[in-house]
Amino acid sequence: MILSASLTCLIALIFALLGVAKILALGPMPGLAAHAGLTTAAYRGIGTLELAGALGVALGPVVPLCGGLAASGLLVLLAGAVTTHVRKGDGVRKLVPAVACAALVAWYLVLLAGL
Numbered sequence: 001m002i003l004s005a006s007l008t009c010l011i012a013l014i015f016a017l018l019g020v021a022k023i024l025a026l027g028p029m030p031g032l033a034a035h036a037g038l039t040t041a042a043y044r045g046i047g048t049l050e051l052a053g054a055l056g057v058a059l060g061p062v063v064p065l066c067g068g069l070a071a072s073g074l075l076v077l078l079a080g081a082v083t084t085h086v087r088k089g090d091g092v093r094k095l096v097p098a099v100a101c102a103a104l105v106a107w108y109l110v111l112l113a114g115l
Contacts, residue, residue: 004111008057011108014101015054015074022047036084049077057105060112071109078102
C-alpha cells in the first residue's frame with residue numbers, strides 16, 4: 001500500500017511539474033521545444049496533457065479506470081519523447097529520463113491492476 005501510494009505521488013509530482021513548466025514555458029522549455037522541432041504552443045499542448053495525466057494518476061487509487069487511462073496516455077507521450085530523442089540523435093543522457101519515467105508509469109499500471 002505504501003509503495004503504491006508513493007509511486008502514485010511520485011508520478012503525479014513529476015508530470016505536474018513538467019506539465020506546468022511546459023505550459024508556462026519556463027526555463028529551458030522553449031529551447032527544448034525548438035530542439036524537438038516543436039513550437040512553444042505545441043509544447044504547451046504536451047504540457048497540458050502531462051498535467052491532465054498527473055491528475056488522472058492521482059485519482060487512480062480512487063477511480064482505477066481514470067488512473068489506468070491517464071497512465072496509458074502518459075505512456076503514449078513518453079513513447080513520443082523516446083522516439084523524438086532517438087530521431088534527433090540525442091545521447092543516452094537525454095534518453096534515460098523518458099525511459100525511467102516510462103518504467104515508473106508501467107509499474108504504476110501493474111500495481112493498479114493488482115498483478
